[in-house]
Amino acid sequence: MDVDRATHTTTTPLADDASTPTAEAVPMDALVIQGGRKLTGRVEVSGAKNAALPVMAATLLAPGVHTLRNVPLLSDTRTMSRVLEQLGARVEFRGHACKIDTSGVRSVEAPYDLVRTMRASVYVLGPLLARFGAARVSLPGGCAWGPRPVNLHIEGLNAMNAGLEIEHGYIVGKDVRLQGAEYGFQTVSVGATAQLMMAATLAEGRTVLDNVAIEPDITALGEVLAGCGARIEGLGTRRLTIDGVRELKPIDTTIIPDRIEAATFLAAAAITGGSITVERCNAAHVAATMHVLELAGAEVLPGNGEIAISGPTLASAVNVTTAPFPGFPTDMQAQMMALCAVADGTSVITDTIYLDRFTHVPELTRLGAQIELKGNVAIVTGVERLQGAPVMATDIRASAALVLAALVAEGETRISRIYHLDRGYEGLAEKLVKLGAGVERVQE
Numbered sequence: 001m002d003v004d005r006a007t008h009t010t011t012t013p014l015a016d017d018a019s020t021p022t023a024e025a026v027p028m029d030a031l032v033i034q035g036g037r038k039l040t041g042r043v044e045v046s047g048a049k050n051a052a053l054p055v056m057a058a059t060l061l062a063p064g065v066h067t068l069r070n071v072p073l074l075s076d077t078r079t080m081s082r083v084l085e086q087l088g089a090r091v092e093f094r095g096h097a098c099k100i101d102t103s104g105v106r107s108v109e110a111p112y113d114l115v116r117t118m119r120a121s122v123y124v125l126g127p128l129l130a131r132f133g134a135a136r137v138s139l140p141g142g143c144a145w146g147p148r149p150v151n152l153h154i155e156g157l158n159a160m161n162a163g164l165e166i167e168h169g170y171i172v173g174k175d176v177r178l179q180g181a182e183y184g185f186q187t188v189s190v191g192a193t194a195q196l197m198m199a200a201t202l203a204e205g206r207t208v209l210d211n212v213a214i215e216p217d218i219t220a221l222g223e224v225l226a227g228c229g230a231r232i233e234g235l236g237t238r239r240l241t242i243d244g245v246r247e248l249k250p251i252d253t254t255i256i257p258d259r260i261e262a263a264t265f266l267a268a269a270a271i272t273g274g275s276i277t278v279e280r281c282n283a284a285h286v287a288a289t290m291h292v293l294e295l296a297g298a299e300v301l302p303g304n305g306e307i308a309i310s311g312p313t314l315a316s317a318v319n320v321t322t323a324p325f326p327g328f329p330t331d332m333q334a335q336m337m338a339l340c341a342v343a344d345g346t347s348v349i350t351d352t353i354y355l356d357r358f359t360h361v362p363e364l365t366r367l368g369a370q371i372e373l374k375g376n377v378a379i380v381t382g383v384e385r386l387q388g389a390p391v392m393a394t395d396i397r398a399s400a401a402l403v404l405a406a407l408v409a410e411g412e413t414r415i416s417r418i419y420h421l422d423r424g425y426e427g428l429a430e431k432l433v434k435l436g437a438g439v440e441r442v443q444e
């Protein structure tokens with residue numbers, strides 16, 4: 001589906017050297033990890049995947065050249081680049097800086113073959129409706145751990161007069177003029193909050209969103225939109241008031257540090273009993289994880305833009321329940337389970353966000369973990385020692401949990417299908433080697 005060409009210049013293909021990042025996930029690579037080494041040293045956190053993806057989609061709202069700095073080179077940011085290019089935008093990476101020119105957008109169709117590889121592609125829906133009054137975006141499939149509905153995205157946009165229909169697996173909007181609306185989320189949803197925030201910036205009139213997500217990624221998106229000229233009140237609170245404007249301007253912005261990557265490294269230090277400093281991170285975004293790691297016996301020292309941690313010789317069992325920010329993040333549930341697998345005592349881990357996000361359990365069990373799963377509750381009985389073994393990555397955070405477990409397992413662990421890791425962690429193997437871990441990336 002094309003928009004009126006008269007309003008857009010055509011674009012020429014990018015030169016090779018300006019192609020999107022080469023963080024191509026090489027299919028079927030594996031990580032081979034020798035366990036038993038304590039991590040020491042300093043590690044730098046990359047830009048936040050879950051902040052970069054909505055901001056990349058938001059560039060569709062304002063024609064012109066946007067500059068996004070500190071963008072993580074991941075297969076997910078590569079996929080989002082492809083979605084934008086598919087729509088007619090020009091995307092050019094220079095290191096971690098990404099220039100996105102959306103003046104040439106001439107299509108409003110995000111095809112299934114791209115959306116199914118990354119659910120966050122659905123973020124282009126709101127911006128396309130807001131700027132072009134039309135969109136044809138594939139419904140995302142499920143993901144590794146089960147269905148991931150987008151009903152709140154559709155319901156919210158329809159409350160704004162989008163009149164969306166589902167046709168042959170696509171979310172379709174035609175001749176749409178978004179109207180401001182009052183909408184309360186019955187479930188706190190990061191993605192649906194981002195979606196409606198973006199759509200409301202160009203809608204006619206005022207939009208009031210209640211029970212919104214307040215993850216740092218959302219606050220950062222709101223600040224970017226305000227930088228483009230959007231009128232948003234209430235950022236950081238559960239209620240947003242957005243007054244639509246006629247147009248937005250391109251922006252030059254820096255993506256915030258990845259709080260889940262930072263938290264993953266803190267957990268890696270805790271599980272190995274090592275001492276590391278995680279640099280270029282915002283301790284306020286990692287408070288819940290720092291608190292749980294302290295309960296497990298780690299010594300955590302937040303500093304200015306960095307966090308120092310010394311892991312315990314033997315971690316104590318802890319009970320963890322995930323919750324929307326500022327609660328303990330579901331994206332750290334699997335990593336915490338790895339630590340609990342070798343802690344002293346029995347831990348209870350409950351995921352209230354995704355009741356079925358436990359594909360890492362059978363793989364951790366292969367390493368000798370003792371985990372009993374009851375619905376969305378995992379009862380983890382700490383063991384003396386995990387045993388290295390061949391295991392398989394199933395999703396981004398499950399893979400990270402297997403890496404953490406492998407760091408302390410006796411002998412060698414081989415983790416296959418680590419393209420899952422490449423979706424959410426930039427250069428994880430290299431960063432761990434720099435911290436003294438025995439990690440090697442091999443092609444299967």
Ligand code: EPZ
Nearest residue numbers: 050120149150151152153187189190191192331353354396
């Ligand atoms: C974002 O996903 C993150 N992804 C996820 O991180 C993260 O796990 C999740 O938020 C929760 O924090 C990105 O930001 C790209 P939700 P999202 O909408 O927006 C239900 C990672 O590892 N729901 O906050 O899809 C949903 O099923 C990824 O980096 C609906 O029912 O999550 C879940 O139970 C994995 N209908 C709850 O809401 C909807 O329309 C919260 O999901 C939308 C969501």
